Amino acid sequence: MQWIYLGVAGVLEMLWAVSLKFSHGFTRLTPSIITIIGMIASFYMLSLALKSLPLGTAYAIWTGIGTVGTVIFGILFFKESVDLPRLLCIGLIVSGIVGLKLLSPQ
Numbered sequence: 001m002q003w004i005y006l007g008v009a010g011v012l013e014m015l016w017a018v019s020l021k022f023s024h025g026f027t028r029l030t031p032s033i034i035t036i037i038g039m040i041a042s043f044y045m046l047s048l049a050l051k052s053l054p055l056g057t058a059y060a061i062w063t064g065i066g067t068v069g070t071v072i073f074g075i076l077f078f079k080e081s082v083d084l085p086r087l088l089c090i091g092l093i094v095s096g097i098v099g100l101k102l103l104s105p106q
Contacts, residue, residue: 002048002049002051002052002053003049003053003101005045005046005048005049006045006046006049006053006058006061006062006065007065008045009042009043009044009045009046009049009062009065010042010061010062010063010064010065010066010069011065011069012038012041012042012045013038013042013062013063013065013066013069014065014066014069014070014073015034015038015042016034016035016036016037016038016039016042017066017070018070018073019031019032019034019035019038020035021078022034023035042062046058046059046062049062053104054104054105057100057101057104060096060097060100061097061100061101064093064094064096064097065097067093068090068093068094068097071086071090072090
């Protein structure tokens with residue numbers, strides 16, 4: 001169950017990061033509210049995962065999911081660059097996430 005909590009926490013991190021972009025420095029109400037609620041929910045789900053997962057593993061995976069998700073969202077919706085070096089770096093993050101999951105004792 002802790003891995004599900006961690007996955008949800010990572011997706012929520014992506015949600016609040018993207019909504020932060022839409023909030024324009026907290027000047028737009030709805031995206032600002034989504035950002036704050038997403039942050040709280042993401043931290044809460046991370047805290048549940050941390051009850052039984054190692055801190056370093058959980059934190060790295062949580063931020064990795066958020067990072068990869070926001071990069072993909074940026075490419076798809078904000079026309080951010082898609083070049084080979086960038087994709088290779090994202091691939092390294094994904095391989096790190098998978099490696100941490102596979103090597104985790106839980």
